[in-house]
Amino acid sequence: EVHLLESGGGWVQPGGSLRLACVVSGFTFDDYGMSWVRHAPGKGLEWVSAISESGDGTFYGDSMKGRFTISRDNSKNTLYLQMNSLGVEDTAVYYCAKHLMKMSFFDYWGQGALVTVSS
Amino acid sequence: EIVLTQSPATLSLSPGERVTLSCRASQSVSTLLGWYQHKPGQAPRLLFYDTSNRATGIPARFSASGSGTDFTLTISSLEPEDFAVYYCQHRRNWPHTFGQGTKVEIK
Numbered sequence A: 001e002v003h004l005l006e007s008g009g010g011w012v013q014p015g016g017s018l019r020l021a022c023v024v025s026g027f028t029f030d031d032y033g034m035s036w037v038r039h040a041p042g043k044g045l046e047w048v049s050a051i052s053e054s055g056d057g058t059f060y061g062d063s064m065k066g067r068f069t070i071s072r073d074n075s076k077n078t079l080y081l082q083m084n085s086l087g088v089e090d091t092a093v094y095y096c097a098k099h100l101m102k103m104s105f106f107d108y109w110g111q112g113a114l115v116t117v118s119s
Numbered sequence B: 001e002i003v004l005t006q007s008p009a010t011l012s013l014s015p016g017e018r019v020t021l022s023c024r025a026s027q028s029v030s031t032l033l034g035w036y037q038h039k040p041g042q043a044p045r046l047l048f049y050d051t052s053n054r055a056t057g058i059p060a061r062f063s064a065s066g067s068g069t070d071f072t073l074t075i076s077s078l079e080p081e082d083f084a085v086y087y088c089q090h091r092r093n094w095p096h097t098f099g100q101g102t103k104v105e106i107k
Helices: none
Strands: A003-007 A010-012 A018-025 A034-039 A045-051 A058-060 A068-073 A078-083 A092-099 A106-109 A113-117 B004-007 B010-013 B019-025 B033-038 B045-049 B062-067 B070-075 B084-090 B102-106
Touching: A003 A092, A018 A034, A018 A092, A018 A113, A034 A078, A034 A106, A045 A068, A045 A078, A045 A092, A045 B084, A058 A068, A078 A092, A106 B045, B004 B084, B010 B019, B019 B033, B019 B084, B019 B102, B045 B062, B070 B084
Parallel strands: A010 A113, B010 B102
Antiparallel strands: A003 A018, A018 A078, A034 A045, A034 A092, A045 A058, A068 A078, A092 A106, A092 A113, B004 B019, B019 B070, B033 B045, B033 B084, B062 B070, B084 B102
16 A cells, blocks of 8 residues: 655744655655645645656756755655745645656645744 | 646535536646645545546546646536545646646535
8 A cells, every 4th residue: 555654844934944754655666756745725736846766857846946955765765855945935735746657647645744934 | 837727716516416627728738637636634636647547546427628728627426525626737847737726615
């Protein structure tokens, strides 16, 4: 059975940093691209970032470029999202998600990690 | 960036009714569009990928179609568990943006 479990969420002041992790099981991690998607209160889903199977390809939403870094450790079955220069607009539940195939749609999701940016 | 516009924003319907949701892209995404269902407190659920390929476990009352810039998701007869927010997403190029969602609520 496929499982994705996020950790690392919490409260941070504006301008601060946070690193999210997503540990996966139940599938061959390095066979699939992975993404982070967020859901801000009262808003819709927003795709944040994606990484290829090997980690050599990374992609970001426009508002995340230069602030967020996605990475993965295939030996640890773990996906990461380093978030710097956080603003109140980054407050959201952050989901890690497995791509169905290559850099495709998301067939499995974690339960989400809440990130609150507030002074 | 490709902008996906979903309509309507909200639908108020009763169980048993038929519902059609629309997703329009600002430029062609070919057939590289997917649909998700999202309920409060839960992770989103993939319904369809690449326009009309039903994801695992999705009931036959759900169908999807379209190509280019215009896409639809249809639920033939609403069940109580279908009341949720529905999102479209493309994978034509980066960023793989979502639409703003259509909320299907109980009338």
